[in-house]
Amino acid sequence: MLFAAIFCEINSSAQQQAVPFDSKGTIYNLPENLQNKIGLFNGDGRFESAYLFKQSDSTYLLEMQYNKDNRLLREQRTINEPEFMKLRATVDSIEVLTIKNINQEGRGWFLTATNVSGVVYGLSISEALSLKDRSYAACFLLTAGSFFFGPYFLTKNREVTYGQANLTWYGLSRGYAHGIMLTYIVDNKAPFKDAVGVAAITGFTEGVLGFACTKQFKLSDGMANLITIYGDWGLFGGLALAAQLRADHTESILGLGLAGNALGLGLGYQLSKAGDISAGDAEMISSAGKLGLFLPVPILVAINPNDGRYITSSLYLSGIAGLYVGHQLVKDIDFSFSDGFLTGLGTNAGELVGAGIGYIINGNPTVLSSCAAIGGLAGFGTLYYIFKNENKKIAMNNLQFNFNPANALLTSSKKLDMRYAPLLPVFSASWRF
Numbered sequence: 328m329l330f331a332a333i334f335c336e337i338n339s340s341a342q343q344q345a346v347p348f349d350s351k352g353t354i355y356n357l358p359e360n361l362q363n364k365i366g367l368f369n370g371d372g373r374f375e376s377a378y379l380f381k382q383s384d385s386t387y388l389l390e391m392q393y394n395k396d397n398r399l400l401r402e403q404r405t406i407n408e409p410e411f412m413k414l415r416a417t418v419d420s421i422e423v424l425t426i427k428n429i430n431q432e433g434r435g436w437f438l439t440a441t442n443v444s445g446v447v448y449g450l451s452i453s454e455a456l457s458l459k460d461r462s463y464a465a466c467f468l469l470t471a472g473s474f475f476f477g478p479y480f481l482t483k484n485r486e487v488t489y490g491q492a493n494l495t496w497y498g499l500s501r502g503y504a505h506g507i508m509l510t511y512i513v514d515n516k517a518p519f520k521d522a523v524g525v526a527a528i529t530g531f532t533e534g535v536l537g538f539a540c541t542k543q544f545k546l547s548d549g550m551a552n553l554i555t556i557y558g559d560w561g562l563f564g565g566l567a568l569a570a571q572l573r574a575d576h577t578e579s580i581l582g583l584g585l586a587g588n589a590l591g592l593g594l595g596y597q598l599s600k601a602g603d604i605s606a607g608d609a610e611m612i613s614s615a616g617k618l619g620l621f622l623p624v625p626i627l628v629a630i631n632p633n634d635g636r637y638i639t640s641s642l643y644l645s646g647i648a649g650l651y652v653g654h655q656l657v658k659d660i661d662f663s664f665s666d667g668f669l670t671g672l673g674t675n676a677g678e679l680v681g682a683g684i685g686y687i688i689n690g691n692p693t694v695l696s697s698c699a700a701i702g703g704l705a706g707f708g709t710l711y712y713i714f715k716n717e718n719k720k721i722a723m724n725n726l727q728f729n730f731n732p733a734n735a736l737l738t739s740s741k742k743l744d745m746r747y748a749p750l751l752p753v754f755s756a757s758w759r760f
């Protein structure tokens with residue numbers, strides 16, 4: 328009988344039921360970040376895990392594992408029902424607070440990117456599967472809709488920064504183009520349905536990788552933006568090099584384009600690490616590069632070179648010079664994304680106004696392009712000057728000067744202990760940052 332009683336006791340202890348820490352029933356193993364906020368473990372060592380087990384209707388066993396001197400140790404503590412309910416309420420409140428504090432500034436742009444891409448990907452998948460009539464339409468509509476609802480629910484309680492949204496869009500759009508390019512590199516006579524099928528796969532894959540890599544490599548919004556900008560310039564550079572080499576095979580042209588794109592992405596990543604680049608800084612750099620690309624157009628129109636290589640090389644080199652100037656212009660200034668975006672729009676608007684003036688003058692292509700270039704320069708320069716000064720004003724608001732003439736009288740008084748004179752300045756300045 329004694330043996331049976333001992334056996335039953337051991338068996339009962341071995342079958343203690345695990346209890347979740349939260350009321351939703353999702354947290355059975357308390358993660359380290361929650362433990363740090365709650366402070367359950369106060370021992371000497373590194374916290375590893377914590378579990379709750381129900382012993383009876385009113386008592387619970389809290390078991391915590393921790394590492395000390397490369398040894399895994401265990402600490403057990405019995406808590407009653409009120410202590411358990413208090414612990415659960417604390418965990419629930421921290422979960423809610425964590426969810427509310429998640430950065431989802433880029434989620435709107437992220438869902439817009441996936442939703443727009445869904446339309447293209449829906450058509451591509453239907454085409455690749457050679458569907459007809461109702462099946463074609465059903466596949467297209469289901470895919471297009473899923474590209475919104477899938478990402479929506481997957482990111483409901485997840486961080487979605489502008490950088491993640493930007494690289495996701497870049498992957499979905501440029502990755503789609505990469506798939507088409509790869510298809511025709513392998514077989515330049517491949518049917519259209521094969522090209523769009525491969526494009527859908529590569530685009531979706533690159534979109535997912537773009538989202539994941541932003542967090543994995545701790546890319547800021549500005550870093551992500553600059554990477555995408557240089558990726559596009561790399562693609563353009565690869566195609567420009569193909570023109571310089573007089574490449575006449577589809578495989579060679581597309582291959583150089585892809586290689587240039589990869590090099591551009593790598594260069595953008597390295598440049599983004601070299602300095603503190605904001606998303607607005609990257610937009611300013613991009614606008615300067617596009618403006619530089621356009622500036623040689625009046626000269627090329629006037630010269631009208633017969634060799635297309637002169638055109639592509641002139642445009643590309645001038646664009647690279649514009650990017651360099653852009654980097655110099657954003658030094659020691661943190662432009663907001665709105666600043667950079669509006670500067671880009673202002674540059675385009677200036678070119679349009681300039682072209683309109685050129686038409687009024689006489690409509691000659693040289694005059695037209697010259698006026699457009701001048702208008703672009705004026706638009707960029709005006710917006711850059713405005714936003715630069717606004718950032719300076721913000722910085723100056725943090726600098727405060729104080730003048731206290733009364734302290735001059737106090738420090739001149741013979742009754743004042745001179746050891747306290749330095750504490751009573753007549754003039755002082757403070758910088759708040």
